[in-house]
Amino acid sequence: MSLDNGLHYLEEELDIQNVLFIGVHGSDSEGYEWIYPLITINDNQNLMSFFRYNDNLCPNRAYANLSNDINRLLDQNKNIEQVVLMGHSYGAMIIAMFSETWINEVPLTLHAVAGPLTGPISSDLRSGLFSNICNYSAPKFIGDNVTLFQWRTIKELDGAFNNLDYDPQIIEVDGSKVTRLPKTYNGRRLGHNWSISWVADQLKK
Template identity: 35%
Template sequence: MVSVHGSRSEGFEWIYPLQTLDTDNSATFFYRWDDRKCYSSSAKKLIFHLREAARGLPDTERVVIIGHSYGGVLVASLVEGWKHSLSTEIHSVAGPIGSSFSRGGCNFNPPKDIPDKLTFISGEPSTTWMLLLGD
């Protein structure tokens, strides 16, 4: 599982919940990125890091990527270009992904097509998510 923070996150609110999810059977990662800038270059870097992690974890059966707020925009931007053969879930939680928008010269368009082997889930956090992430 890979988690991606939103704007102005210190990251501390993610660490304890992620530590509890990181087990011998589940690798858990936190992707730290410069959310003051456009998400697109960080999205490309995340794809690179995911490929490297997949090579190092050859027994991986499924990838789950969770992004919150502006991090949800980043992970939603991965959907249409996703080319990994693993079964994948991308969750965008509380991100403004329902329509196109611009932020600091960075344009976002929500995904229109979802590749095979990929599940894309977006929306407001449920009670389960709040409990999981400690909100």
């Protein structure tokens, strides 16, 4: 992925845009899995953005950087009436941290897609997805002005989770809205990376 770390606009900033949409990638992402979802979700009201971060850092560091970027942007752009964060995999952990901490008057919608929201998993497991997770606790509640959607893949079909003896996507958060993804998408196995595209299609309906 060629973007520098930080929050990036993916299009020209216009007065008509009143929704700040931010995609937050997963661990070791090359970015290709975001192309279709971002194009699909975009419309005239969305200011499409992408947050790039060092995924070797603990999620609380990335969360703090993203939070600072959002607050700075909201101070500069008074047209924004809603913030939407979509996080995939490791990125879902980062955006989920906002569910308890958001204090801005602007409403926040969170889409946690195929995210290991339970937190740290033993480093001796085959999957490297969790090797750098530290100082993270799963959200337990949703604050005022926040909506949380959990989009969960079928664990056995998800290459990031299918070697685990439990589903790390499952957490109980009162008031969150949970959707289990189907087995296939456009004739393909609906696994980890395709999950964002499937969710984008649902949001566009």
